[in-house]
Amino acid sequence: MKHKIFATALLAFSAIAFASAPAVAGVDADAAQKLAKKNNCFKCHAIDKTKKGPSYKKIAAKYKGKPEGEAKLIENFTTEPMVKMEDGTEEKHKVIDTKDMKEMKNLAQWILSLDK
Amino acid sequence: MNKRTFILAFAALVAGPALAADPATINWSKIPVVKIPLFYPGQSSYEWLRSDAHKGAVKEVMRGDACLSCHDEEDAEKDIGEKLVKGGALEPTPVKGKNGFVELSVQAAYDDKNAYFRYQWKTHGKAGIEYPYYRYDGKEWKVYGGPRLDKAVQEGKQPPIYEDRLSMMLDDGKVAGFAEQGCWLTCHDGERDLKTAAKEEVAANEAMKAYKKDDVRKYLPDSRTNPSDWKTGKPVEEIAKIKAAGGFVDLIQWRAHRSNPVGMADDGYVLEWRNFDSGKKMFDSNLDKETKQPKFMYDAKKFGAKAMSAKQAGKKESFLIKGVNAVPFDPKAGWKEGDMLPRYVLTKDVEGSAGDNKATGSWKKGMWTVVLTRPLGLANGDDKALKDGGVYHVGFAVHDDNITTRGHQVSFVRTLGLGTKADIQAVRLP
Numbered sequence: 001m002k003h004k005i006f007a008t009a010l011l012a013f014s015a016i017a018f019a020s021a022p023a024v025a026g027v028d029a030d031a032a033q034k035l036a037k038k039n040n041c042f043k044c045h046a047i048d049k050t051k052k053g054p055s056y057k058k059i060a061a062k063y064k065g066k067p068e069g070e071a072k073l074i075e076n077f078t079t080e081p082m083v084k085m086e087d088g089t090e091e092k093h094k095v096i097d098t099k100d101m102k103e104m105k106n107l108a109q110w111i112l113s114l115d116k
Numbered sequence: 117m118n119k120r121t122f123i124l125a126f127a128a129l130v131a132g133p134a135l136a137a138d139p140a141t142i143n144w145s146k147i148p149v150v151k152i153p154l155f156y157p158g159q160s161s162y163e164w165l166r167s168d169a170h171k172g173a174v175k176e177v178m179r180g181d182a183c184l185s186c187h188d189e190e191d192a193e194k195d196i197g198e199k200l201v202k203g204g205a206l207e208p209t210p211v212k213g214k215n216g217f218v219e220l221s222v223q224a225a226y227d228d229k230n231a232y233f234r235y236q237w238k239t240h241g242k243a244g245i246e247y248p249y250y251r252y253d254g255k256e257w258k259v260y261g262g263p264r265l266d267k268a269v270q271e272g273k274q275p276p277i278y279e280d281r282l283s284m285m286l287d288d289g290k291v292a293g294f295a296e297q298g299c300w301l302t303c304h305d306g307e308r309d310l311k312t313a314a315k316e317e318v319a320a321n322e323a324m325k326a327y328k329k330d331d332v333r334k335y336l337p338d339s340r341t342n343p344s345d346w347k348t349g350k351p352v353e354e355i356a357k358i359k360a361a362g363g364f365v366d367l368i369q370w371r372a373h374r375s376n377p378v379g380m381a382d383d384g385y386v387l388e389w390r391n392f393d394s395g396k397k398m399f400d401s402n403l404d405k406e407t408k409q410p411k412f413m414y415d416a417k418k419f420g421a422k423a424m425s426a427k428q429a430g431k432k433e434s435f436l437i438k439g440v441n442a443v444p445f446d447p448k449a450g451w452k453e454g455d456m457l458p459r460y461v462l463t464k465d466v467e468g469s470a471g472d473n474k475a476t477g478s479w480k481k482g483m484w485t486v487v488l489t490r491p492l493g494l495a496n497g498d499d500k501a502l503k504d505g506g507v508y509h510v511g512f513a514v515h516d517d518n519i520t521t522r523g524h525q526v527s528f529v530r531t532l533g534l535g536t537k538a539d540i541q542a543v544r545l546p
Contacts, residue, residue: 042189043172051185052176094172 032110035103039096047114050086060115073108074101136229137545139476139487144234147223150540154237154514154525155197156216158206162337163305163344165297169205182296183528193217197525211264211523215240218514218525224542226492226534231502231542233488235282235370240517243479244280246434247373249424249456250403250410257409260426260456263520265309276518277429279373282477282486283513283524285386286532288500290362291336298529299511302334302365302386306346309521313346323349323388333390338363355388359497363387366500370475370486374399377435378464381475381488385498393498395468402436402461404445410457412442413449422446423455438463469496492534508532510540 036042044053054062063069076083077096084090098104164170165177173186187196197216200206223234251260261269261277268274285302287294293301306313313332318324324332327349337343338358339350349355358364367390370381375398383393402410416422418441424434436442436458445457472494477486494501500508512527531538 037189037195043186046188051188052172089175091172 027109027113028106029110032107035098035107052085054086056111056114060112063112064115069112070105070108073111074104077104135227137227137232139232139489142225142232142545144223147225147543150222152220152222152512152527152530153193154218154220154512154527155193156201157526158200159310159522160206161303161305161310162300165300166344180293180296187528209265209270218516220512220514222540224532224540225545226542227545229492231490231492231534235486236483237514238483239280243372244278244518245372246277246430247279248277248459250459252451252453252455254453263523264518265521265523278518278520279371280484281515282370284368285511286366286500287509288362291365294365295509295529298509299526301336304335304346306332307334321347326352327388329389334386335388336364336386339388349388359387368473370477370488372477374460374462375475376477377437378462379474379476380466381473383470383472393469393496395470396466397470398466399460399462402457402459409447410445412436412461413445413457415441415443422449423457425454425456429456434458436461469498472499502534504534505536506534507536507538
C-alpha cells in the first residue's frame with residue numbers, strides 16, 4: 001500500500017508539480033516538498049530559478065558526483081551556518097524544524113536529484 | 117451652430133456609437149480570465165514588512181525587492197491568508213470563521229473610449245449590501261451596526277453590518293516601489309484598525325491639520341519625510357508638486373451599498389491620505405452636523421415607510437437615493453424608538469472627476485459579478501489615464517462578510533496591459 005501511494009505521489013509530482021524534475025528511486029518527492037514548504041524553504045529557493053538563495057538545480061549541479069553533497073546539505077539544515085546569498089551578502093541559513101534524520105536525508109536527496 | 121460645432125456634432129453622431137461598447141453586451145466568454153489570489157494580510161503594514169518580525173526579508177524589502185520575489189511559491193497567498201486570519205501577532209482580534217483566501221477572477225477589455233473590467237468572486241456568506249444605520253433611541257440618532265473588527269460587534273453589542281467592496285489600485289510607473297510592493301506602500305501603522313493613531317495625537321499634528329484630516333488613512337511613502345511615521349507629513353505645497361508629477365496611485369472602489377445602486381464605482385487616489393477625486397461623488401453623509409439629525413428620510417410612498425426597523429434590516433434593500441426614494445428629513449414626522457435611516461444618501465448626479473467610473477454588480481449563487489467601465493485618457497489631475505498600449509501596475513482587494521479596513525483580502529501587485537503583454541491583458545474589442 002505504501003509503495004502504491006509512493007508511486008502515485010511520484011507520478012503526480014513529476015507530471016504536474018515539477019515537470020522538469022525527474023523522479024528518483026528512493027526519494028519521496030512529495031514529502032520533501034511538504035517539508036520544504038512547511039519550513040518556508042521556497043521563500044529563498046526555487047527549483048530552477050534564482051531567488052534570494054540559489055536554485056535547487058544549481059545546488060544539485062554543484063554537488064553532482066560529490067559524495068559529501070547529502071551531508072553538506074543536512075549540515076545547512078541543522079547547524080545554522082553562514083551561507084552566501086545570490087546578492088553576495090551572507091546570512092545564517094535557517095534551521096529546519098524536524099529532528100527526523102530520515103526526513104532530512106529525503107529532502108537532501110530530493111534536492112540533489114534535481115540535476116538530472 | 118457655427119461650422120466647428122456642426123462638424124464636431126456630426127463626427128460624434130457618426131463615430132460615437134461605434135466607439136464605446138455597452139458593457140452589458142460584451143461577450144466576456146471571449147476574454148481571457150486571470151485568477152488572482154487574494155489573502156488576508158492582518159496588520160502586515162509597510163512598517164511591519166521592514167521589521168525583524170518579517171523574518172529574513174528586511175534587507176530585501178528595504179532595497180525595494182518585489183513581494184513576489186519571495187512569495188511566489190505555489191499557494192503562497194492561500195498559506196499566508198489562512199495562517200494570518202486565525203489570529204496572532206498580525207491579527208490581534210481575529211474574526212471567528214473569517215476566510216483567509218479569496219480567488220478573484222479578472223477580465224479586461226477596451227475600445228476607443230473605455231476600459232472594461234469584469235470581476236468575479238465568491239462571497240463568504242450572503243451579499244453585504246447594507247451599511248450601518250442611524251437608529252433613533254427616543255432622543256438621539258445613533259449609529260446602529262458596524263464592521264466585524266469593531267469591538268462593539270465582536271462583543272455582541274452591535275450587529276455586524278457593512279457593505280461588500282471591490283477595490284483596484286492602479287499606477288502608471290510614477291510611484292517608486294509600487295511595481296514591486298504594490299498596495300503595501302499605502303498601508304501604515306496609525307491607520308484605522310492598524311495600531312490606530314490617537315485622535316488627540318492626530319489633532320495636534322501640524323501636517324494633519326494642514327491636510328484638514330482628523331484620522332490617518334492610506335498614504336504613500338513619498339508624502340512623509342519619514343515614510344514609516346505618519347506624523348512626518350510634508351507641507352501641502354510639496355504634496356501638490358508630487359501630485360502634479362503623477363506621484364499618486366489611483367484607487368477605484370466599487371461599493372455594494374454606496375455606489376452599486378446608482379451604477380457606479382467611486383474614484384479616489386492615495387497620496388498624503390486616501391482622497392476622493394474632485395467633484396461630487398455618488399454618496400454623502402446623511403447626518404446634519406449641526407442638528408445631529410438625518411438629512412434625508414425615505415419617501416413613504418416609494419419605500420412603504422419613512423424609516424426601516426431593525427426587523428427589516430437585512431431583509432429589505434435599504435438604499436436611500438435622491439430622486440428615487442429620498443425626501444428631506446422631517447423632524448416632526450413622529451419618530452419612535454427603533455426607527456432607522458441609512459447613514460449615507462446616494463445620488464446619480466455626480467460631477468467632475470469623482471464620477472468617472474461606472475459599475476454594475478449582481479450577486480447570484482454566492483458570487484458577485486462586477487463590471488467596471490472607466491474612460492480612457494482621463495486628463496484630470498487626480499486620475500491615472502489608461503491608454504491603448506499602456507502597461508500599468510495594479511493591486512486588488514475584496515472586503516467581504518461585513519468588514520472594512522484591514523479585514524480585506526488583498527493581492528500582490530500585477531501588471532495590466534491594454535493590448536500589451538501583461539499579467540492581465542486587456543483585449544481590444546472589435
